Amino acid sequence: MREIHYNTIVEAVERLCMESNYFLGDDVLQSVQKALEHEESPTGREILQEILENARIAREDEMPLCQDCGYTVVFADIGQDVHIVGGDFNEAIAEGTRRGYIKGYLRKSVVAHPYSSRINTKDNTPPVIHVRIAPGDKLRLTVAPKGGGSENMSALGMLKPADGREGVIKFVVETVRKAGANPCPPIIVGVGIGGTAEQAMLLAKRSLLREVGQPSENPEDAALEADILTRVNKLGIGPQGLGGRTTALAVHVLSQPCHIASLPVAVNIQCHSARHKEIVL
Amino acid sequence: MKIHTPLTDDVVASLRAGQKVLISGTIYVARDAAHKRIVEAMGAGAPLPLELQGQIIYYMGPAPAKPGQPIGSAGPTTSYRMDPYTPRLLAAGLKGMIGKGNRSQAVKDAIRQYRAVYFASTGGAGALIAKSVKKAEVIAYEDLGAEALWKLEVEDFPATVINDIYGGDAYEDGVRQYAIPD
Incomplete structure (x- = not known):
């Protein structure tokens, strides 16, 4: 049994909140750079350049890439041989979030009650935490702040098995078409297929943690990703919705078994400010 | 084109969908919760904490300023959430809005009726956009935190005209130009 202290988790989450908001991943930067080479729209190219320039400023000045520093989503894979000591695990994640958002000059974007008073909690807590128990004695923490604009464009479709692969493609493409300029294209389209309703959405979210544009390890899913990407980029929405070839930088699919009656498809759209940072303790 | x-x-009438502008002068900042309060105040006949006549409202909630900076990251938020409040503000003299994303038909109609303009700035470029903000102060609703009402002084703030008084829509134009039929 390996012990990991509460304070270690607090400090890790604090740092990951700041780093994820300041430093855009090299995978995203390379993907935008590649899009710039293929984008036909002059306005689209200008916007892609602005995105790269914005990332440079954020990195150099250590200021958030986007004023929407997101709802703090934390993925934790806890080794079954890990014993967390010194305090409550969930509170450690919350305290790390609190410190990261306050010390890091990050915007606090959480309200305490969703449909009535909507009072800002002023420290971006509570975070959303997704825990998995894994083999081994390590703790993997991934902080993925998620902006409201792209999250609001999420959709869940409980399709009929008869809808099949083409039904999945149509549902995803239609979701992106309806989102239009709203989720800050170019986007990354997270798609979760199978499981149950809530599991499909979690798969969609989790797919966004993959390096941008790295195909699925499952060849069938990889082929589906390529087909959806082609269809999405035919929509012509383009950077910021002003027209162009680059509506999406990538489509990421995660799939799993499902019920004989079901074909759940969840879409979780990620804006170009695709922020996530991880640490293994 | 530079506008103030x-x-x-006359300036509003000269703007066309798709045109790029650099905005200078005072602009107000309000998003969801501040819009709700402004429109509630209007309904109650209470005094408003901002001028509306000829003004621009920027849909934005900034990141906190680091010491020595006027503001933190300061890019646009998605505009459609303000659609329920917008025609009321346009009727009261508001002339411009800056945000991102598509507006409802009711807002587009009100833009034509009241001769106003909807601009977009680049979503997710908040660190870059902050460079054009020279001064920033909270003027009301401080308790709303990130959703407070701000007054900014901006210089050459970059934006694109999306909806003009002639019914033009830069998003529709863009998709029309670049969509590839299946």
Whole structure:
């Protein structure tokens, strides 16, 4: 049994909140750079350049890439041989979030009650935490702040098995078409297929943690990703919705078994400010 | 084209969907919760904490300023959430809005009726956009935190005209130009 202290988790989450908001991943930067080479729209190219320039400023000045520093989503894979000591695990994640958002000059974007008073909690807590128990004695923490604009464009479709692969493609493409300029294209389209309703959405979210544009390890899913990407980029929405070839930088699919009656498809759209940072303790 | 606030009818009439502008002068900042309060105040006949005549409202909630900076990251938020409040504000003299994303038909109709303009700035470029903000102060609703009402002084703030008084829509134009039929 390996012990990991509460304070270690607090400090890790604090740092990951700041780093994820300041430093855009090299995978995203390379993907935008590649899009710039293929984008036909002059306005689209200008916007892609602005995105790269914005990332440079954020990195150099250590200021958030986007004023929407997101709802703090934390993925934790806890080794079954890990014993967390010194305090409550969930509170450690919350305290790390609190410190990261306050010390890091990050915007606090959480309200305490969703449909009535909507009072800002002023420290971006509570975070959303997704825990998995894994083999081994390590703790993997991934902080993925998620902006409201792209999250609001999420959709869940409980399709009929008869809808099949083409039904999945149509549902995803239609979701992106309806989102239009709203989720800050170019986007990354997270798609979760199978499981149950809530599991499909979690798969969609989790797919966004993959390096941008790295195909699925499952060849069938990889082929589906390529087909959806082609269809999405035919929509012509383009950077910021002003027209162009680059509506999406990538489509990421995660799939799993499902019920004989079901074909759940969840879409979780990620804006170009695709922020996530991880640490293994 | 460089434009200054407050916006005159002549300037608004000269703007066309797709046109790029650099905005200088005073602009106000309000998003969801501040809009709700402004419109509630209007309904109650209470005094408003901002001028509307000829003014621009920027849909934004900034990140906190680091010491020595006027503001933190300061890019646009998605505009459609303000659609329920917008026609009321346009009727009261508001001339411009800056945000991102598509507006409802009711807002587009009100933009034509009241001769106003909807601009977009680049979503997710908040660190870059912050460079054009020279001064920033909270003027009301401080308790709303990130959703407080701000007054900014901006210089060459970059934006694109999305909806003009002639019914033009830069998003529709863009998709029309680049969509590839299946």
